[in-house]
Amino acid sequence: MKAQGRGTAPAIWIGSLVLSCLVLLAVPDRQLVIFAPAWAALYVFFAFSLILHSRVGDNMFGEIGFLYMSLAIAYTVLPAFTFLALDLDLASGWVWENLALLLPDTSELGRHLWRHVLFVFGVALGYLLLRRPMPAQMRRPADSSPPAGDGIVLLILTGLILLSVLAIAGLSAPVESYIDHYTRYDHLPRPLLLLVYVFFILKTSCYYILLTLMFRDYRRRKFWIVLAVAAISGYETVYSFGSRIETLSILLATICLYHYRVGRISLKAGALTFLVIASLFSVVELFRSLEFDLSDAQAAVAAEGAGPASEFGAVFFTGFHLYAERAQGALPPVDLRMFFNDLLALIPFVDHYTWNPQYWYARYYYPDAAVPPQTMGLIADSAIWGGEVDLFLRSLVNGLWYAALMHWFLARRDRWWAMVVYAFLFATCVMTLKYSVFYQLAPLFRIIVPGLLLVAALRWVLRQMAVGIEPGGRTAR
Numbered sequence: 001m002k003a004q005g006r007g008t009a010p011a012i013w014i015g016s017l018v019l020s021c022l023v024l025l026a027v028p029d030r031q032l033v034i035f036a037p038a039w040a041a042l043y044v045f046f047a048f049s050l051i052l053h054s055r056v057g058d059n060m061f062g063e064i065g066f067l068y069m070s071l072a073i074a075y076t077v078l079p080a081f082t083f084l085a086l087d088l089d090l091a092s093g094w095v096w097e098n099l100a101l102l103l104p105d106t107s108e109l110g111r112h113l114w115r116h117v118l119f120v121f122g123v124a125l126g127y128l129l130l131r132r133p134m135p136a137q138m139r140r141p142a143d144s145s146p147p148a149g150d151g152i153v154l155l156i157l158t159g160l161i162l163l164s165v166l167a168i169a170g171l172s173a174p175v176e177s178y179i180d181h182y183t184r185y186d187h188l189p190r191p192l193l194l195l196v197y198v199f200f201i202l203k204t205s206c207y208y209i210l211l212t213l214m215f216r217d218y219r220r221r222k223f224w225i226v227l228a229v230a231a232i233s234g235y236e237t238v239y240s241f242g243s244r245i246e247t248l249s250i251l252l253a254t255i256c257l258y259h260y261r262v263g264r265i266s267l268k269a270g271a272l273t274f275l276v277i278a279s280l281f282s283v284v285e286l287f288r289s290l291e292f293d294l295s296d297a298q299a300a301v302a303a304e305g306a307g308p309a310s311e312f313g314a315v316f317f318t319g320f321h322l323y324a325e326r327a328q329g330a331l332p333p334v335d336l337r338m339f340f341n342d343l344l345a346l347i348p349f350v351d352h353y354t355w356n357p358q359y360w361y362a363r364y365y366y367p368d369a370a371v372p373p374q375t376m377g378l379i380a381d382s383a384i385w386g387g388e389v390d391l392f393l394r395s396l397v398n399g400l401w402y403a404a405l406m407h408w409f410l411a412r413r414d415r416w417w418a419m420v421v422y423a424f425l426f427a428t429c430v431m432t433l434k435y436s437v438f439y440q441l442a443p444l445f446r447i448i449v450p451g452l453l454l455v456a457a458l459r460w461v462l463r464q465m466a467v468g469i470e471p472g473g474r475t476a477r
Contacts, residue, residue: 033110038080095313126399164203205451253427319379
């Protein structure tokens with residue numbers, strides 16, 4: 001069987017190369033400039049998946065590198081599909097409309113798609129360089145039999161989430177639109193604003209810890225897991241007036257926890273799940289853009305048809321725009337401290353806006369916007385600093401960082417707190433794609449770590465209460 005496997009691999013590589021050549025030859029010249037980089041990105045992903053599968057086997061869907069590469073491909077191929085299928089002047093969605101205002105020609109769009117190919121190649125190379133062949137064997141974790149105190153911890157976590165939700169709602173200004181959601185606390189004095197921030201930390205960290213602890217006893221708590229995921233997802237979607245990132249993170253964290261605590265998710269099931277999530281998010285975006293009017297949404301679909309969500313073009317737009325500005329020597333001035341924003345964001349009580357690339361972009365290109373209307377991303381950041389060379393180095397570091405994280409987690413996967421950390425980073429890796437290489441470090445240390453310390457202290461207190469302490473200080477037997 002092994003000999004057969006070794007003989008099959010070269011055939012797969014040769015066959016895929018021949019297929020690629022035949023496909024590219026069959027594409028009309030006017031579309032080749034868009035189709036070629038899109039196909040190249042898919043080929044990089046295909047090669048990455050084959051090599052990774054040879055190293056980790058059936059654990060593919062639990063690999064943060066595989067999830068991240070899948071997202072990067074979606075943010076590359078779906079814009080290319082839009083360019084091939086639609087005229088930008090006719091495409092609906094804020095990203096496509098803003099891109100049309102730049103009056104790009106097809107060759108410029110294709111050139112920028114090749115930058116996306118460079119990005120996915122760098123991530124794949126970095127991840128595979130460090131990701132050693134050590135398949136994660138699925139087994140019952142050593143701490144999978146939850147202590148009796150976990151039931152009390154879960155009740156306390158649920159209470160803290162409800163308290164946070166009520167406090168956040170009580171301190172909010174009236175909200176009538178998606179944009180209002182981002183300015184709903186601007187009226188508060190600084191002490192109350194800090195209090196809201198504390199409740200946000202408490203709520204978010206409790207989400208991930210609650211789900212992780214519940215999955216430790218999946219057979220008994222699977223009904224409550226489904227209820228909790230549905231309640232959290234519904235609340236976050238309604239509360240944010242259609243912002244989808246929190247809901248996406250909760251769903252991905254649930255998938256990650258199921259994969260490692262219950263049973264492997266196959267690639268087929270995982271791909272189907274992603275398609276369903278992507279479709280739902282496109283529907284939510286459509287409803288949000290039409291202020292959740294069902295009749296308007298039906299009319300829009302009937303008139304224009306269904307297409308990929310503008311979200312999948314968000315990374316493309318800012319990168320394309322800033323590379324165009326770079327080519328013309330028209331980039332606004334930058335402060336060197338902006339290069340180190342990911343590290344500065346770790347420091348409490350430091351200005352986290354002045355040197356944030358997203359706010360820098362909004363100040364110069366959308367000065368009248370109440371909040372930054374565009375995302376950034378590694379490709380856009382590279383346009384500000386070193387161009388394509390900078391982009392390759394960023395993507396390489398990105399891949400190395402996630403491979404190192406994967407090894408760190410596998411060495412500690414039996415520990416509940418390591419599972420919380422990995423589930424959070426797994427669930428929010430799309431934020432790296434949309435912002436910067438080490439963007440996740442700030443929410444990890446400012447949101448998840450305080451929650452872990454709080455729950456660790458709570459569990460210790462409950463253990464001491466269960467065991468009992470004698471007056472002399474000796475542990476009661």
